[in-house]
Amino acid sequence: MTGPGPVFRVATALDGDAARVQVYGELDIATGPELVANVTQLLGDPGKRIVMDLLAATFVDSSGLRALLDCRRLARERGVEYRLAVGTDTPAAKLLDVAGVTAYFDYEVSENV
Amino acid sequence: MTQTPLRPDVRSNHEDNREDARLAAVARYEILDTPADAIFDDITALAAQLLHVPVALITLVDRDRIWFKSHHGTAAQQVDREPGLCATAVFQDEPWIVTDALADPRTRENSLVTGEFGLRFYAGVPLRTHDGLNIGMLCVVDFVPRELTEHGRSTLRRLANLVMSALEASLITRRRYEAESEQRQHAEAVATALQRELLPATLPPTPGLDIEARYHVANCEQVGGDFYDVLDSDDGVALVVGDVCGKGREAAAVTAKARWALRTLMLRSWTPAGALDDLNQVLVRGETTPDRYCTVALARARVEPGGEVALTVSLGGHPRPLALRADGTLDHVGRTAPIVGYFPDASFLDSDVTLAPGESVILFTDGMLEAVQGHGTGGDDALVALLAPLAGRPAAALADHLDNALRHSALCDGSLHDDAAYLVVRAAA
Numbered sequence: 001m002t003g004p005g006p007v008f009r010v011a012t013a014l015d016g017d018a019a020r021v022q023v024y025g026e027l028d029i030a031t032g033p034e035l036v037a038n039v040t041q042l043l044g045d046p047g048k049r050i051v052m053d054l055l056a057a058t059f060v061d062s063s064g065l066r067a068l069l070d071c072r073r074l075a076r077e078r079g080v081e082y083r084l085a086v087g088t089d090t091p092a093a094k095l096l097d098v099a100g101v102t103a104y105f106d107y108e109v110s111e112n113v
Numbered sequence: 114m115t116q117t118p119l120r121p122d123v124r125s126n127h128e129d130n131r132e133d134a135r136l137a138a139v140a141r142y143e144i145l146d147t148p149a150d151a152i153f154d155d156i157t158a159l160a161a162q163l164l165h166v167p168v169a170l171i172t173l174v175d176r177d178r179i180w181f182k183s184h185h186g187t188a189a190q191q192v193d194r195e196p197g198l199c200a201t202a203v204f205q206d207e208p209w210i211v212t213d214a215l216a217d218p219r220t221r222e223n224s225l226v227t228g229e230f231g232l233r234f235y236a237g238v239p240l241r242t243h244d245g246l247n248i249g250m251l252c253v254v255d256f257v258p259r260e261l262t263e264h265g266r267s268t269l270r271r272l273a274n275l276v277m278s279a280l281e282a283s284l285i286t287r288r289r290y291e292a293e294s295e296q297r298q299h300a301e302a303v304a305t306a307l308q309r310e311l312l313p314a315t316l317p318p319t320p321g322l323d324i325e326a327r328y329h330v331a332n333c334e335q336v337g338g339d340f341y342d343v344l345d346s347d348d349g350v351a352l353v354v355g356d357v358c359g360k361g362r363e364a365a366a367v368t369a370k371a372r373w374a375l376r377t378l379m380l381r382s383w384t385p386a387g388a389l390d391d392l393n394q395v396l397v398r399g400e401t402t403p404d405r406y407c408t409v410a411l412a413r414a415r416v417e418p419g420g421e422v423a424l425t426v427s428l429g430g431h432p433r434p435l436a437l438r439a440d441g442t443l444d445h446v447g448r449t450a451p452i453v454g455y456f457p458d459a460s461f462l463d464s465d466v467t468l469a470p471g472e473s474v475i476l477f478t479d480g481m482l483e484a485v486q487g488h489g490t491g492g493d494d495a496l497v498a499l500l501a502p503l504a505g506r507p508a509a510a511l512a513d514h515l516d517n518a519l520r521h522s523a524l525c526d527g528s529l530h531d532d533a534a535y536l537v538v539r540a541a542a
Contacts, residue, residue, distance in 0.1 A: 029359075061479065061531070062356060063358065063359065065358075094492075098430070098449065098479075099451070100428070100451040101456075
């Protein structure tokens with residue numbers, strides 16, 4: 001069986017109005033609130049853009065989905081563009097698929113091939 | 114020495130009251146007749162070492178005895194208040210010191226002095242509570258006469274303070290532990306009561322269907338995640354397995370709302386997708402718990418004249434149920450649709466599937482999937498491999514196998530990560 005998962009970490013890279021939030025490790029009930037707090041800090045003026053990079057998230061559960069939905073709502077309320085980078089067949093992509101919410105998120109343009 | 118011994122048998126009312134208060138203080142620490150404790154044994158060992166005496170005691174002066182919490186250098190565990198010297202010393206505010214017991218009028222006729230024990234030297238400092246009551250003594254004893262230096266007195270006083278701190282700390286720890294255990298029991302009782310609201314007490318009779326429901330709680334203090342329901346309606350038997358986002362009281366409220374909304378909808382003609390549409394609106398428009406959604410697998414089962422079961426399945430953000438065929442293959446059932454109770458525009462889809470007699474469908478929550486698959490692995494191949502050899506078996510046999518897999522997973526990981534619920538529904542052969 002698996003041991004304790006990789007440590008959750010959020011790294012934020014800023015480039016002008018664009019912020020890339022990179023999520024490492026497990027996004028679940030324990031770590032979701034931290035992600036939301038991180039994104040809340042980034043939300044400033046309308047016109048900002050946030051990319052939530054979940055390519056390195058090793059596990060995402062329904063509480064992790066809740067965090068992604070919370071960020072989506074917060075971004076919409078402030079008129080901030082909010083896109084996901086999930087790739088294909090990653091834990092995040094699979095969760096969005098099972099939850100039937102894939103169509104409710106925007107995605108980073110470069111991977112929308 | 115000019116002090117005279119106090120005689121406990123001649124006491125005024127005032128002294129009686131004071132003694133009652135003192136005895137109450139002794140009882141308050143809940144220490145009488147408790148097992149030995151390293152901290153107190155260390156203190157008496159230190160006292161003997163620092164004062165160069167063979168015997169050191171921590172005593173509590175009870176109503177009719179002097180009980181030793183720690184006894185360094187003697188096997189005795191208690192003595193009677195008469196002849197015990199601590200029973201006298203405990204009524205003094207100052208250290209009570211007898212440098213030569215055979216020469217001291219207070220003690221020269223005491224049986225501990227004249228008898229086999231042969232006490233010659235006694236020095237004791239009262240153990241005083243913060244409200245000024247002496248509950249016992251820290252004392253040292255020798256079998257030869259001795260003097261006690263000012264330094265020795267001060268050492269005894271400091272050690273007596275340590276004893277009191279340790280007594281207070283152990284009392285606080287015990288009280289806190291009791292309070293916590295009381296809270297835990299309360300939480301478990303609340304959880305049980307809630308669970309009764311969230312889950313059916315028994316499954317209704319369902320002719321032609323062999324149904325098993327199982328429910329495992331990861332943490333009984335955090336109730337309210339998963340739910341299931343089985344309900345007989347005019348349109349067929351409703352099978353529900355769901356998972357509310359989050360835990361605790363708010364989640365439990367959503368669970369109850371979802372369960373009873375579905376039960377209400379099924380009083381009239383219903384389809385699974387239609388019922389999820391309605392449930393979505395009920396939850397989206399709910400005001401009490403914003404942003405609380407759930408995932409649901411909802412199936413309607415109708416038993417056909419030949420024993421086949423016509424299933425209609427609708428999913429809301431939920432892992433797809435598995436149909437276990439007669440030949441051991443497993444089919445995913447249902448089409449993906451959004452979580453229920455979050456998006457006002459979500460719509461849901463019905464899928465039809467038929468179970469031949471002996472075939473089963475398994476509806477489960479992601480907690481169950483995760484436990485069987487292993488944390489974070491995704492997919493459902495392990496579950497498929499587990500179920501394939503069980504084709505044709507009764508629902509209870511399938512459920513037992515799933516229970517075993519969960520138990521195994523919980524053993525490996527220490528506990529379940531999440532609640533797990535599942536329904537096994539078999540077309541009775």
